[in-house]
Amino acid sequence: MDQEEARSRVLDAAERLFYDRGIQAVGMDELRTAAGVSLKRLYQCFPSKNELVEAYLQRRDARWRSELAEYVAEHAGAPEDRPLALFDWLHTWFAAPGFRGCAFINSFGELGPTSDGVACVARDHKLALHAYVTELVQGLKVGDPAGLAGQLVLLVDGAITTAALTGDPEAARNARTAAATLLAAR
Amino acid sequence: MDQEEARSRVLDAAERLFYDRGIQAVGMDELRTAAGVSLKRLYQCFPSKNELVEAYLQRRDARWRSELAEYVAEHAGAPEDRPLALFDWLHTWFAAPGFRGCAFINSFGELGPTSDGVACVARDHKLALHAYVTELVQGLKVGDPAGLAGQLVLLVDGAITTAALTGDPEAARNARTAAATLLAAR
DNA sequence: TAGTGTAGAGAACGTTCGTTCTCGTGCCAA
DNA sequence: TTGGCACGAGAACGAACGTTCTCTACACTA
Numbered sequence: 132m133d134q135e136e137a138r139s140r141v142l143d144a145a146e147r148l149f150y151d152r153g154i155q156a157v158g159m160d161e162l163r164t165a166a167g168v169s170l171k172r173l174y175q176c177f178p179s180k181n182e183l184v185e186a187y188l189q190r191r192d193a194r195w196r197s198e199l200a201e202y203v204a205e206h207a208g209a210p211e212d213r214p215l216a217l218f219d220w221l222h223t224w225f226a227a228p229g230f231r232g233c234a235f236i237n238s239f240g241e242l243g244p245t246s247d248g249v250a251c252v253a254r255d256h257k258l259a260l261h262a263y264v265t266e267l268v269q270g271l272k273v274g275d276p277a278g279l280a281g282q283l284v285l286l287v288d289g290a291i292t293t294a295a296l297t298g299d300p301e302a303a304r305n306a307r308t309a310a311a312t313l314l315a316a317r
Numbered sequence: 318m319d320q321e322e323a324r325s326r327v328l329d330a331a332e333r334l335f336y337d338r339g340i341q342a343v344g345m346d347e348l349r350t351a352a353g354v355s356l357k358r359l360y361q362c363f364p365s366k367n368e369l370v371e372a373y374l375q376r377r378d379a380r381w382r383s384e385l386a387e388y389v390a391e392h393a394g395a396p397e398d399r400p401l402a403l404f405d406w407l408h409t410w411f412a413a414p415g416f417r418g419c420a421f422i423n424s425f426g427e428l429g430p431t432s433d434g435v436a437c438v439a440r441d442h443k444l445a446l447h448a449y450v451t452e453l454v455q456g457l458k459v460g461d462p463a464g465l466a467g468q469l470v471l472l473v474d475g476a477i478t479t480a481a482l483t484g485d486p487e488a489a490r491n492a493r494t495a496a497a498t499l500l501a502a503r
Numbered sequence: 504t505a506g507t508g509t510a511g512a513g514a515a516c517g518t519t520c521g522t523t524c525t526c527g528t529g530c531c532a533a
Numbered sequence: 534t535t536g537g538c539a540c541g542a543g544a545a546c547g548a549a550c551g552t553t554c555t556c557t558a559c560a561c562t563a
Contacts, residue, residue, distance in 0.1 A: 504563100
């Protein structure tokens with residue numbers, strides 16, 4: 132087995148297990164079994180659990196945002212529909228099996244005070260999301276794109292945590308309605 | 318020392334330590350030292366760490382909501398100011414030293430998949446918040462109070478997580494502005 | 504005063520976990 | 534063929550943690 136393939140198998144297993152059950156609830160041994168690599172190999176790819184955790188979060192960040200952007204690009208026709216398409220995507224995500232909230236908020240709650248790396252990745256993820264939404268809003272002629280984007284991101288984060296806690300995907304619909312109101316009042 | 322006082326000293330220490338550093342990062346031994354009670358006493362009050370965690374969350378829920386309600390009752394004159402006062406309170410909370418986000422979201426991220434009790438307390442906290450905001454909104458004549466309250470709660474949760482991740486209390490101001498827009502458009 | 508129960512301090516126990524070490528096996532170059 | 538090398542499997546190690554046990558001191562009662 133290639134080193135590169137081992138690495139991606141470990142990251143796949145990490146993403147599945149860490150996201151499902153929390154980071155501290157998953158041991159390196161279980162991870163090794165799930166990934167189907169040897170412990171030696173695992174530590175060759177990631178010299179410590181901390182580095183694996185950060186790599187997991189970074190890869191998830193990239194994939195999450197690219198999936199979101201892809202959906203919005205595909206499903207939104209007019210520029211003014213694009214921010215709302217974001218909330219449609221949220222709904223499909225919330226309703227997907229295994230949804231358990233935002234990996235970054237969860238990790239931050241679990242390890243934020245202990246690990247600067249985790250706190251940093253989580254913060255960067257939210258900043259990148261804000262930048263993306265600002266981009267979406269910039270097309271519409273609005274006085275303060277970053278401000279409006281900030282408000283929309285609040286709705287996004289609120290919807291994610293509400294859906295995670297209650298298990299009800301309808302939080303996305305609620306957020307979409309609120310977002311439409313904010314956009315109409317701009 | 319009274320049993321009742323031991324209990325409250327343990328809960329005080331638990332609230333401080335669990336909230337600051339996460340639940341799994343704090344051991345029973347450190348808790349005992351911080352509370353100034355013996356290990357035997359600690360286990361007399363709370364037969365297991367799980368029960369202590371749930372008691373901590375329940376007490377924090379009660380206090381958090383009563384402090385919020387007290388602030389709103391004091392600082393809001395007209396009924397239509399009351400939902401906005403909520404966001405003013407958030408700002409003072411975010412700016413307070415030691416703010417580290419929502420204890421329930423954090424605990425849910427850390428222990429939600431493992432402990433049904435924690436997941437339940439977190440869910441109940443959010444439901445109670447929603448009920449309270451619905452009450453606030455009910456005074457204004459609006460078609461769907463629960464729906465509008467749901468949207469406002471999204472802003473609340475979004476603001477809390479954003480403030481926690483970025484460390485910037487301004488998220489409360491942003492949320493307040495958005496809330497005002499939603500209220501004006503009702 | 505002798506006896507009894509209770510509490511505090513902390514040692515001890517069993518488990519889990521991150522990380523490292525050992526051993527046996529197969530592969531490749533000289 | 535042979536010597537070394539890399540790898541997989543899993544044992545081993547040291548630390549941390551939740552929980553229980555032991556020992557000592559002291560208060561209270563008959």
